[in-house]
Amino acid sequence: MTASPEPPPSRKKLDTDELIAILVAFGSIGTIFFWAIGQSDSGFDLSSMSGGLIPRPAPVPSPLTTIAPRVNSSITAVPAPQATLSPSPEGFTSDPVISVVPVPLPAQPFSTPAPSPEVIAFSDVPPTYWAAPYIIALTQRGVLGGFPGGTFQPDKPVTRAEFAGIVSKAFDQAPTQPSLQFEDIAPTYWANAAIEKSVQTGFMNGYPGEVFRPDQPILLSQLQVALITGLNLPTPANPEQVVGKYADAQEVPKWAVDKVAAAIESGLVTNYPDSNKLNPNRSATRADAAALVYEALAKQGKVKQIQK
Secondary structure, three states: OOOOOOOOOOOOOOOHHHHHHHHHHHHHHHHHHHHHHHOOOOOEEEEEOOOEEEEOOOOOOOOOOOOOOOOOOOOOOOOOOEEEEEOOOOOOOOOOEEEEEOOOOOOOOOOOOOOOOOOOOOOOOOOOOOOHHHHHHHHHOOOOOOEOOOEOOOOOEOEHHHHHHHHHHHOOOOOOOOOOOOOOOOOOOOOHHHHHHHHHOOOOOOEOOOEOOOOOEOEHHHHHHHHHHHHOOOOOOOHHHHHOOOOOHHHOOHHHHHHHHHHHHOOOOOOOOOOOOOOOOOEOEHHHHHHHHHHHHHHOOOOOOOOO
């Protein structure tokens, strides 16, 4: 008898674990395949299964496109502040300073009040004092000054040096006389420059012997003569008659009659406290100097006339 052939061995069935492993493997391969195709900028391409990964040049990026922001037409743009360059002061070099000038916004109109003159008051010059308006006015102009403690000392006699300082500040006359050297004026004397200016402008002069006598009180008639001479005011044709109207006319020095008469005609008199007297030989006070210098400035039209 011939033996029958053995039946072919039966195919082994896959168990559950093997089936899951195969599915996972195929899923992973598929995932990698699609990932490689989707990476356009990776620099590599999956060309074939046999060739593997072939590098390719990276694509040239296209120019960036700037997207203009959308503007809401209902919003009005505010202009930017303007910048101006301020030049540096002369004698200095520095970077230009940029000052920002803001664009003015609508506002209600307004007016800037004018600065009021500085109010000056002295404890010994009450408003009712006869020379108060002159003293305050010249103090505001910087011609006169007070003393520590807020006083003016209006009855204090004025020295020749002090009066030289007053006229040098009050008047702007051009020099017409040569400078003089005085034996009693040192180069370091406090009023040296003022005395020199008062001499050059014709307000004052020296005494024989080339002396000035700076600390000597100036007489009222001397003060009037100095103002008339420095301002070159005219002398009246009948000076004796003009001076003779006053009770003490005979006390006026002969050399000063013409100038004192010119002072009377020009309103440069104080006659305080007696309006009928000139008091030519009395030492002029700080109040006298304030009143007569102010009247001289008013004669020139530099200040307003004060009603007496």
